[in-house]
Amino acid sequence: MPPGSIRGSSLGPGRVGTPGMAPGTAMSRAGSAPLSPHHRHTGSQGTHGHENIDVNDNIKVVVRVRPPTEREIQNRDDCAVVVDDAMHMQVAFPTQQGPSTRRFAFHGCLAPDSSQSDVLHACGITQLLDAALSGFHATIFAYGQTGSGKTFTMSGREERIGLEDYAGDTDDGIVTRAALYLFEQIGRRRDGYTYNLRASYCEIYNEGLYDLLKFTQQQLAVRWDSGKGFYVPDLYVRSCNTLNDMMQVISRGMAHRRMGSHELNLESSRSHSIMTIHCDATPVNSQNPEQGVRYGKVSFVDLAGSERLRDTKSTGDSALKETSSINRSLFTLGKVISALADNQPGLHVPYRDSKLTKLLMDSLGGSALALMIACCSPSATHVEETLSTLSYATRAKNIRNTPFVQMDPKDAMIAALQREVHLLRSENSYLRDQVAASTLPSGMATPLESGRAMSLTSQLEDMGAAGQGLGPGFGSPDQQEALFGGDASHMGPQMGVAMFGSRPSSNLGPSRGPPELEPSQSVPDPVPVPSNSVPSIFGAPTSATVNLAAQAMNGHGSSGGGVSPTELAKKLAEAQRLVVRFSRENERLSSTNEQLRVRRLVVDNDYKGALDEVDVLRGRLESLESAFLQSADSSSILTQVLREHEPELLAAHLSKASLAGMAMRHPLEQSQQISPSPSPGVAFHSAAGPPPASSTVSQKNADEEGRSMTRTRIHLENCW
């Protein structure tokens, strides 16, 4: 047994992947180990399984160990790789001190018997596809040594797709399954959007970039745009209205890929290929201020495998050139992965060192959701390459991306203006109501104020309030400040001006706009906007997302996808007019309200003065009352008072008393008699006895309000 191989596990059908497995033991147990029931599960799992993936924005890494090839079986190669469970694996390798093993953990580990359908679900690919339909950029790339199963994983037995009788296959790879899934989804979705799929296919061969759909020897240029990052302006992007259209793109692209044959793989890819499906989602109701056109996409990257000439036994200049070019670009990819994984501030990431890393910039440390499928052979013969692959895969796990929804900047701007108009309109109707009612409680927030606060909070929580920014000239600075919480740093300049700072972004072609873009025709840039459809397992956007979104909003500019510039300009002008109109109207209503407030204040002051006067009068009355009660000559005072105020009453009383021949009683008794119906609280009571329940004292306590005092005064006047 060669040093480093796993004891008793030479490769052969049914003998891969279980440590210490006796020769001839069936591999089914080992093979089924990596996939727990829920990992094998398909649609009904809700999130399509893969609960093991952390909810964060890091690149997800899944390792797939392929079954042994005929050659490996014939050579009775030993098995060096074992998948322990859904997330762990170990590799046995020789060292100078003797055999050793190393354990690895990934987001997913797929054993050799995993099916192509398992890959789709275990890797959470359906979630990535859903995310692409919701406006995210997603990248799936296969990495590994030559012959390790990258092309099989991505494309299946690709040669079959072009056949006349092709109708799907159990060996279908991720790309064809993804195309099917996307068409199924857009047929099923009832979310207020219409979807259009477009596709491009290119390859990087010997550091040259070629279009696989319009295959010519003409190399395509990779350009840099501060808004879009690296992109390929002349890449053909074909509109795919049906699954059949998409299959044609796939088979045509695959057919044009440069393949070669060598010792390790009879059909070895000699290039890195990138197939991209663009998912444009246009809102059905363009008036909905929350919706704008979203530009999601998903890229499938099948990398050429690293190879050693002594292993491939390739000869000839062209083979040497191919191998060295493949290895060089993979070496740069390794450096990029290492730099990003180290995550040291200010550290240079050498994206520009190869076309591959330029085009993968968005996927590695950028704004895309990314999945790396690291493929490896189970054979001890290739253990060195396997260890190298797994060590890169381990590093890649540390790469943090900041995904956000990609939306046309002008759509975002229109959406923001429409939201502003909506808020102004509610404020307007609120102010009108208040003016009509002539009262506005001070300190109460108007709908606009609270609406803005709410809008800001939800925008920030959702993802990327910055993306909603109005450029200067849209609304007043106050309005912008209210909308953006005072931080104007993420306001983009006025539309049409190229912006976008240094956001890492790489569009693998004219990612938006009509399928056949003219080279000179610019394409809209991605702009982050709030979205509530954030993919779950690939991580909800974090504050970093918002920051990046804000950064993104700082710079971009190009024409809108799907909407003509004239239409856009009209929409913007209309929204702007409305904002200005409502702003003016609301200013006027606010000032009317202010005047009403002042008038109200004056009335309140008058009212308060009247109450004070009532208080003074009440004091006087009380002192008069007590003087009256204590006075020895109270009867004469009463007679005097009655004479002045109630002469008729006094006359009637006197005549009645004289008729009855009665002696004059105590004036108080008389007053009680003559008072027709003393009202509660009337201040007449005997000085000798306690006051009745409805006395002045109780009245005083009850009548704190001036209103009551006024009533008391009226009663007293009546009695007098």
Ligand SMILES: Nc1ncnc2c1ncn2[C@@H]1O[C@H](COP(=O)(O)OP(=O)(O)OP(=O)(O)O)[C@@H](O)[C@H]1O
């Ligand atoms: N999971 C698998 N199940 C069955 N066969 C597989 C599997 N993975 C790979 N193979 C087979 O192994 C061989 C090599 O696979 P493939 O061509 O996909 O490797 P590769 O990594 O793309 O190599 P290269 O970098 O040279 O293009 C092919 O014959 C393929 O059919």
